[in-house]
Amino acid sequence: MAFLSQSRGRAFGMKMAACLALGVAVFATLAYAAGTQIFDPKTRKWVEYDRKKARSYYAAHQQVPEAFRRQIVKFRTAEKPGTIIIDGNQHFLYLVQPGFTAIRYGIGVGRDGFGWAGIVKVGRTAEWPTWTPPAEMVARDPNARKWAGGQPGGPDNPLGARALYLYQGDQDTIYRIHGTPEPWTIGLDVSSGCIRMNNDDVTDLHSRVAVGAKVIVLMQGASLYKGV
Amino acid sequence: MVGKRLLRRSGVALVSLMTFCGTGFAADLVVGMPNWPSGQASANIIKYGIEKKLGLDVEVREMGTLIIFAGLDSGDVDVHPEVWQPNLDSVVKKYVDERKSVQLSPKKVTATQGLCATRETTEKFGIKDVADLKDPMKTSVLDTDGDGQGEVWIGAETWSSTPIERIRARSYGYAETVKLLEMPEDVGMAAVDAAAATNTPMVFYCYSPHHVFNLHEIVELTEPEHDQAKWNIVLPAEDPANWLSKSSAPVAWAPSHFQIAFATKTSERLPKVASFLSNIDFTPEEITEMSYALEVERQDPAAYAQQWIAKHADRLEAWSK
Secondary structure: OOOOEEEEOOOOOOOOOOOHHHOOOOOOOOOOOOEEEEEEOOOOEEEEEOHHHHHHHHHHHOOOOHHHOOEEEEOOOOOOOOOEEEEOOOOEEEEEEOOOEEEEEEOEEEEOEOOOOEEEEEEEEEEOOOEOOOHHHHHHOHHHHOOOOOEOOOOOOOOOOEEEEEEEOOEEEEEEEEOOOOHHHOOOEEEOOOEEOOHHHHHHHHHHOOOOOEEEEOOOOHHHOOOO | OHHHHHHHHOOHHHHHHHHHOOOOOOOOEEEEEOOOHHHHHHHHHHHHHHHHHHOOOEEEEEOOHHHHHHHHHHOOOOEEEEEEEOOOHHHHHHHHHHOOOEEEOOOOEEEEEEEEEEHHHHHHOOOOEHHHHHOHHHHHHHOOOOOOOEEEEEEOOOOOHHHHHHHHHHHHOOOOOEEEEEOOHHHHHHHHHHHHHOOOOOEEEEEEOOOHHHHOOEEEOEOOOOOHHHOEOOOOOOOOOOHHHHOEOOOOOOOEEEEEEEEHHHHHHOHHHHHHHHHOOOOHHHHHHHHHHHHOOOOOHHHHHHHHHHHOHHHHHHHHO
């Protein structure tokens, strides 16, 4: 692996990272400047990986750094194939495969991480989903106003090519795993709470995942977990 | 189930009536099943073993440990397959020593519990002893949420060990330097998997026998050995408001073990069952195999138990004597 990644400088200041996708209010946050570092094997140093670097890297290579590209990795686990494990801290989503392997995808997460940890499931999925901006966003952002009634699915839609809707039991959690029209944001903490993947990856994940699949969200953000 | 248990004691007429109403026959015996894998396997081995050797109808029912104990006391439940001590010392004292409504099998399976880390954590990041957890510089590498402070998973919210781990963290002093996380075991174990896959450090509550020792290179953190004089535990159930402030345990867990428990009423009603349960002699290795089979190989607890029974006719024979 040429690049490792790690998250730094993020703090949780809100009760729940609400997701733009469903139009839920995004609460005020005390978050520090979000940031990711990646390990540069040439200099053997951790280097900042911010929005500017991500854009220039993507412009130069037409893809994200190697750590965040889709790849099969060794992954010893007791979870059965088909389970999704989300590590927001390292910006990885694992889809468990047979033989102690997993497909690892790079993800972008919310400015405040995922906001919670626990076990949910894929309740439903959608291809080229409609995006409806939250009322607050409609009120403050003229660009969002024109989509107050819902932006149809397509290449400019913030939800990208596919969406996996995460449920707890039969209840929609308001969290989604979705695509993005901004692939250079993979590896960053930029969205408003959901898990974003580039469109090729979310399409690949969608093709492999069954409704009902178990989704484990790791402890990043677990300070907000009930009982902690 | 209260209805079923009443049925069991109320004679043929009631049984016939309820059967007519579609409820079905009640089991002769109810085995409480905890939510961890070896407990699930052993509950089912007990069920199929007793059904095969003693010809009784046995029901396995999932429930929490304290509910099982209340059921053993009231007569609604007959067996708990895996009672951990010292975790449940106070519960054992109440039901076994004082009320005498519950009995423990004389056969014990030795176990360990404490804090573990991936080998990488101990060798590369120097976190080897619980004292290292008091050093914020060392524990900052355990940070997963970007606030600069490390996190340690101390178990599931429902486990009897979890409040004790919180007491230990406070007593040792690392409750001040790391954030203590409580969440389901699957989340804790998946975090270990992800840490191992990326060579990222991680410290977590661990117990053996457990399959995680077969999945990853796991090292137990060292700590001062157990001293009963320093082990003062008040559980939340005993004092919901002040259990933490009243407790202190700046030492390792006592050498742990677990045993099968059964209701005194059951031993009087079905002495052969009590004898069978008292003869069960699982080894730590067998318990680890059970844990691995159910959690890693995804085997169904009932199917696994039936295979186990088929392969271990000699053991069943010995337990039946």
